[in-house]
Amino acid sequence: AQSVTQPDIHITVSEGASLELRCNYSYGATPYLFWYVQSPGQGLQLLLKYFSGDTLVQGIKGFEAEFKRSQSSFNLRKPSVHWSDAAEYFCAVGDYKLSFGAGTTVTVRA
Amino acid sequence: DSGVTQTPKHLITATGQRVTLRCSPRSGDLSVYWYQQSLDQGLQFLIQYYNGEERAKGNILERFSAQQFPDLHSELNLSSLELGDSALYFCASSASFGQGYGYTFGSGTRLTVV
Numbered sequence: 001a002q003s004v005t006q007p008d009i010h011i012t013v014s015e016g017a018s019l020e021l022r023c024n025y026s027y028g029a030t031p032y033l034f035w036y037v038q039s040p041g042q043g044l045q046l047l048l049k050y051f052s053g054d055t056l057v058q059g060i061k062g063f064e065a066e067f068k069r070s071q072s073s074f075n076l077r078k079p080s081v082h083w084s085d086a087a088e089y090f091c092a093v094g095d096y097k098l099s100f101g102a103g104t105t106v107t108v109r110a
Numbered sequence: 111d112s113g114v115t116q117t118p119k120h121l122i123t124a125t126g127q128r129v130t131l132r133c134s135p136r137s138g139d140l141s142v143y144w145y146q147q148s149l150d151q152g153l154q155f156l157i158q159y160y161n162g163e164e165r166a167k168g169n170i171l172e173r174f175s176a177q178q179f180p181d182l183h184s185e186l187n188l189s190s191l192e193l194g195d196s197a198l199y200f201c202a203s204s205a206s207f208g209q210g211y212g213y214t215f216g217s218g219t220r221l222t223v224v
Contacts (some may be wrong), residue, residue: 036215043112043200081194090153096141097166098213100153 002027004091006101013081014109021076021104023091034092035065038103038108042088050074061085083108113137114216116201124220128189131219133201135182141165141204144214148197159184160206161210175221191223 003026013019025031033050036044048059055067065076074091086108092098113136123129135142144156146169155168158176170176173191178184188195203213 043215044112044202045112045215046213073217092153096143096158097155097168098145098153099155102152 002048002093004093004099004101006091006104008100008104010105012107015083016080019078019081021089023074024092027093031093032095035076036090038085039087081108112214114201114203114214116216116219120220125191125223129192131186131199134169135203136214139203139205142178143202144186145200146197193223196221196223
């Protein structure tokens with residue numbers, strides 16, 4: 001069975017500070033991993049995805065994620081957050097059928 | 111605009127009623143997926159169609175059904191509605207039936223059952 005755990009329900013970060021969101025997954029084979037962002041009242045936008053190859057993946061909006069097979073993790077990072085990064089972030093695993101984590105809400109303080 | 115169109119954006123209906131949610135996939139995409147997002151269950155995969163045929167089923171209740179039409183738009187039918195069916199329903203589309211082809215979400219239909 002496939003599943004995702006996002007340990008942090010809510011993170012508050014200062015504008016300009018770095019951000020790291022944690023994601024641990026369970027999957028029977030080589031995982032397809034994703035990070036999505038959802039702003040209030042909006043749909044989910046794909047930030048980045050990992051299928052194979054380089055374990056450090058670059059995405060949109062300055063985000064990157066690192067796949068660590070030994071730790072079953074796919075953590076999302078951004079070196080310097082902007083106020084517009086305040087949103088809910090979802091990690092997901094799967095192929096045609098995605099399993100999502102419960103999400104991490106990011107609040108950015110001035 | 112993601113290219114995936116969902117209508118209506120908001121729907122308020124009474125318990126016991128039946129509603130239909132509509133999704134037009136991104137141009138050229140053959141696969142359509144339906145997801146339910148609720149506070150207690152999070153994001154749950156419901157069902158997938160590929161080129162008119164059902165390909166995969168997730169946590170979809172028997173009261174719910176879906177179909178994909180020849181023009182590739184899809185409809186999700188929810189019947190005998192209960193208060194617990196209140197949720198955000200998302201449609202997503204992809205060129206084929208695997209993630210390697212990308213997966214684009216619509217902005218969702220917010221269903222409120224009163």
